[in-house]
Every structure is written in C-alpha cells, then in structure tokens.
Amino acid sequence: MAGNKNSTFSGSEPTWANACVGNNGSPGYFEYSKGFSTAANLLIDQVLSKKMDMEIDDLVYPVCFNMRHSVELRLKGAIQELSFVAKAKNYELLFDLSGSHDIGNIWNFFKCNSELLDNRYKGVNSLIAETISDIAEVDATGQTFRYPLSNESKKHLTDVASINFFRLKGKFGQLEHDLDKLHDLNLWLKDEYAQGTFTSKLSRPMIYRLARDLPPKSDWATPEFKDIKQQLMCKYDIGSRDLSKAIEKIKTHYVLSSVIGEPLPLKGIIPDQLFFFFDQWAPQNTKSLLPETPSLGLDYWDRSESILDSIKERASTRQSVWSEFEEKLTPEYLAGLHTLFYFARDKLYTEFYIELYKSTVSEINSYFRVGIQNVRESFMHIFDKTNALSNIVTSLFALGHSDLAEAIVDRYQVDSSLKWLERSRSGELFSYPDFAKY
Structure with a gap:
C-alpha cells in the first residue's frame, strides 16, 4: 500500500532525502512544472558538460518529454490563474484541465481568452507563442517523446532527424523565463482585479x-x-x-x-490632528531620521551615561505626551494614525486603505470599551515608532494627499532625511512593474 513505511513511495532515512508531496506541501501545476523542467535542464547540462556516459540519442527523449510536459503544466496553471481575472469580470472560462493534453488546444484557449480579458497579455503571449507552437507541431499530445510508435504504429520523429542540445537549452531557457513573466502577470492581475477598479471595457x-x-x-x-x-x-x-x-x-x-482635483478625505483623521501628533513626536524622533555613524571612542562611558539620562527623559516625556492626547483621542483619530502608518507597507493598492481602516477602527473601538490602558498602549505603539513620519508621509503621497505630505515635510524640515522623497513626488515609488503596464 502506498504511504506505509515499507512502500517504495514513502519517507525514510536520511530525512534530508525525503520530498514533501500531497497535502504535505500542497503542490499545484506550477510546482509540478518546475520539477519536470528542472529535470530536463539537469540532463541537458550533463550532456553539454560531456559528463554522461549514456548515449545522447537515448537522453533526448526524457529531456524533451520533461520539457514538453512542463510546458503543458505551465499553461494549465496559467488557465487556472486566469480564472481569477475571469471571475472578477463575470466572464465564463470553461476548460477541462484534467482531460485535455493537446498543447496546441491548451495554448489557443489561454491566448484567446486572456487577450479578451486584458490587453496586457498580448505582450507576454507574443514572447512564448513561437516556441509553444514548435512543441505543439512536434508533440501535440505528449506521445512523441514518450513512445517510439504512435497509436497507429507509425514511427515518431521521422521528419525531424536530429535535435541539438545547445539549441534545446537556449530555446527552453528563454521559454521558461517568459513563462515566469506570464506567471508574474497572472498573479499581479489576480490582485489588481480583486480591488474592483475596472469596468467591462477599461482595465x-x-x-x-x-x-x-x-x-x-x-x-x-x-x-x-x-x-x-x-x-x-x-x-x-x-x-x-x-x-x-x-x-x-x-x-x-x-x-x-x-x-481630478477633488481628493477624498482621510479616514478618521484631519490634517490638524496629524500636525498635533507630529508636533509632539518630532522633538523626540527627528534626530532618528538623520544618519549616524556609531563608534566606540574615548568618550564611550560619558555617552553611556548620556544614553541612560535620555532614556529617563524619554519616559518622562512619554507621560507628558500621553497627558496631551488622553482627552483628545477618539477611536477614529487613533485608527486614522494606525491606518496611515501601516498602509505604507501596501501602498500600491489604495483600495486596501479603506479596508485597513475599517478593521483597525473596529479593533480600536474594542480598546476604548475595555479601558484606557489599552488605548494608551495602542497610541504609544505608533508614537514610539521612529519611522512614524516616514511611513505616514509615504501613505499620504500614495493616497493622493501630496499637499499635506509636503506640508509635513516642510514643517519638520526632514526633506533631506527621506531618501525616497523624490520617488514619491514623481510617483515612481507607487508605479506598476513593467510587465503589468499597458
């Protein structure tokens, strides 16, 4: 029985030689395809390095079979990934992934439907079309390199004569590279369409x-x-x-x-509240934005005492700051700060800002219900962040609030400390990768 400790297909010692399969790894089309393509490439490299005693004429069959099967799996995986875009656009995408093995049919289905769904597929599809067509012409259904004879007892590859391993390596390597681009585009568009900013005609x-x-x-x-x-x-x-x-x-x-000149208001917070926050935060943290070169000089012990003094002073300051905010904080104000701080990590999709605020304000409302100590800890969590200004200003640029972002940079004179500032001003920091542009 497969899976028991004596089975051929089971784990054993040494454990480093055990491969994870099935639910112990959850592989899909992409992972399977990489296994077959890696096997093909290893054999190709061995042949080209002349380290194989086995005849090159014999190795060409497993090499080409693994290559061809890897491409079939990659295309099936691409169709599976495309289904997320199709679902977002209410487009019916019907294909028998398990029952179809004709690589020409699989490719034509993906090419036609992907380009109907989004024009950005045209570029990457054009890169892979020629080599996939070559494979479909020589081995459409995966039988040519698997058996010497067809189902009609006809010898395979009689019109090919020879296959060059150097050419295989170059063509297949480029195809893999371009299929990786397709995979990246599929994953990008899956996330992009999930945001809902599209129409039936416009991406x-x-x-x-x-x-x-x-x-x-x-x-x-x-x-x-x-x-x-x-x-x-x-x-x-x-x-x-x-x-x-x-x-x-x-x-x-x-x-x-x-x-179009009508920016949406920020969630939970207004500019004056942001300025008030940074007026308290800046005296304690703007030095952290400046580059320092720590060293162990002759004044090490003097500086150690200074550090201890600054820790004590900061603790006192934190209490003073909290007394300033305790009566001013609302769940919305605090959630607004948290959301602007953490949105900087996911700044490409501004739709996420709205969802992040909804979940954050719900959580912070529960702190207000439980007691003031929880609220204080939540506030100090942001106030103690030395990158609070950097993150919040990044979010403001990402959300289209450039004027407010510039006002904060100017008010606290940190423009020379924010190395990414010009990239935010130009929009480069929030731009799409090349494969996702149209």
Missing part, C-alpha cells in the same frame, strides 16, 4: 490614463466638458454608459480623485 491602468485625460472636476459643469467626453469616448472606444461607470470609479478612488 485599471486605462482608468488611470482616463483620469489624467479628464479636466479638473470644477470644470465639468462647463459646456466644453460635453465635447471632451465625446473625444474621450472615441479615444477609448467606449460608450457614454461605460464612460460614466469609469468616472464613478475615478471619483471614489483615493489617487484618481486627487488627479
């Missing part, structure tokens, strides 16, 4: 581009705006209904609303 990047093409919202009541809308409908090949849907997305999106 997220296209809506971003549309927002930049729109005049400020204050000009929308002018007669000229009607002509502008007509021009935009022609440019994006959409109707008035699709344009209206896209504009609604723009008006309720943190970054895009700022592009």
Whole structure:
C-alpha cells in the first residue's frame, strides 16, 4: 500500500532525502512544472558538460518529454490563474484541465481568452507563442517523446532527424523565463482585479490614463466638458454608459480623485490632528531620521551615561505626551494614525486603505470599551515608532494627499532625511512593474 513505511513511495532515512508531496506541501501545476523542467535542464547540462556516459540519442527523449510536459503544466496553471481575472469580470472560462493534453488546444484557449480579458497579455503571449507552437507541431499530445510508435504504429520523429542540445537549452531557457513573466502577470492581475477598479471595457491602468485625460472636476459643469467626453469616448472606444461607470470609479478612488482635483478625505483623521501628533513626536524622533555613524571612542562611558539620562527623559516625556492626547483621542483619530502608518507597507493598492481602516477602527473601538490602558498602549505603539513620519508621509503621497505630505515635510524640515522623497513626488515609488503596464 502506498504511504506505509515499507512502500517504495514513502519517507525514510536520511530525512534530508525525503520530498514533501500531497497535502504535505500542497503542490499545484506550477510546482509540478518546475520539477519536470528542472529535470530536463539537469540532463541537458550533463550532456553539454560531456559528463554522461549514456548515449545522447537515448537522453533526448526524457529531456524533451520533461520539457514538453512542463510546458503543458505551465499553461494549465496559467488557465487556472486566469480564472481569477475571469471571475472578477463575470466572464465564463470553461476548460477541462484534467482531460485535455493537446498543447496546441491548451495554448489557443489561454491566448484567446486572456487577450479578451486584458490587453496586457498580448505582450507576454507574443514572447512564448513561437516556441509553444514548435512543441505543439512536434508533440501535440505528449506521445512523441514518450513512445517510439504512435497509436497507429507509425514511427515518431521521422521528419525531424536530429535535435541539438545547445539549441534545446537556449530555446527552453528563454521559454521558461517568459513563462515566469506570464506567471508574474497572472498573479499581479489576480490582485489588481480583486480591488474592483475596472469596468467591462477599461482595465485599471486605462482608468488611470482616463483620469489624467479628464479636466479638473470644477470644470465639468462647463459646456466644453460635453465635447471632451465625446473625444474621450472615441479615444477609448467606449460608450457614454461605460464612460460614466469609469468616472464613478475615478471619483471614489483615493489617487484618481486627487488627479481630478477633488481628493477624498482621510479616514478618521484631519490634517490638524496629524500636525498635533507630529508636533509632539518630532522633538523626540527627528534626530532618528538623520544618519549616524556609531563608534566606540574615548568618550564611550560619558555617552553611556548620556544614553541612560535620555532614556529617563524619554519616559518622562512619554507621560507628558500621553497627558496631551488622553482627552483628545477618539477611536477614529487613533485608527486614522494606525491606518496611515501601516498602509505604507501596501501602498500600491489604495483600495486596501479603506479596508485597513475599517478593521483597525473596529479593533480600536474594542480598546476604548475595555479601558484606557489599552488605548494608551495602542497610541504609544505608533508614537514610539521612529519611522512614524516616514511611513505616514509615504501613505499620504500614495493616497493622493501630496499637499499635506509636503506640508509635513516642510514643517519638520526632514526633506533631506527621506531618501525616497523624490520617488514619491514623481510617483515612481507607487508605479506598476513593467510587465503589468499597458
């Protein structure tokens, strides 16, 4: 019985030689495909290094079979990943992943449907099309390199004659590289579409581009705006209904609303409350933003005493700061601080800011119900962060509140300390990776 301790397919000593399979690892199409491609590459490298005694004529079959099977698995995995985009767009994606082995059919299904769902697939699809077509032509169903004869007893590969291992390595290596790009794009789009910023006709990047093409919202009541809308409908090949849907997305999106001149208010917190927080925080922490070069000089013990004094002073200051905030804090104010601080880690999708605030304010409301000590600890958790200003300013730039971010940078004179500041100002810090642009 497979799985018992005496089975061929079971764990044993030494434990480092045990491979995790089944539920002990949860492998999918991607992991299986990597196993087959790695095996193919190892054999190719052994042949090219001339370290194999076995005939090259014999090794070509397992090499090409592993390559071909790896590609079939990669394409099936790509279809599985594409299904998340299809579901987000209410698009029916029906394909028999377990029953189909014709690599040409699998590829055509993925190519056609992916490009219908999002134009960004066209670029990476064009990179892999030629080599996959080569595989489909020579071994469509996975039988050519598996058996010497077809089901009709015809000898395989009679019209090929020879296969060069150097060529195999180059072509297959490039294909793997490009299939990795496809995998990355699939994972990116899975997350992107989950945010909901798209319409049936326009992807997220296209809506971003549309927002930049729109005049400020204050000009929308002018007669000229009607002509502008007509021009935009022609440019994006959409109707008035699709344009209206896209504009609604723009008006309720943190970054895009700022592009049209009407930024959405921050959650739970207003600018004056942010300034008040940093007015207390800055005297204790702005030195931490400056680069230091610690050294063990002759003044080491004097500096040690100074450090102890600063610790005592900081403890006293923390109590003083808390007395300033104790009466001013509300669950919304505190949640607003927490959300701005932690959103900096997930700054590419501003939709997450709203969800993060909802969960944070719910948690902090429970602190207020339990007692003031919990509220104090939650506040001090943010106040003690030496990167509080850095994170919050990053979030403000990401959310389209550039004016407020610049006001904080100017008020506390930290522009020279924030090495990423120019990248935030230009938007580079929040830009998409190359494979996800359109």
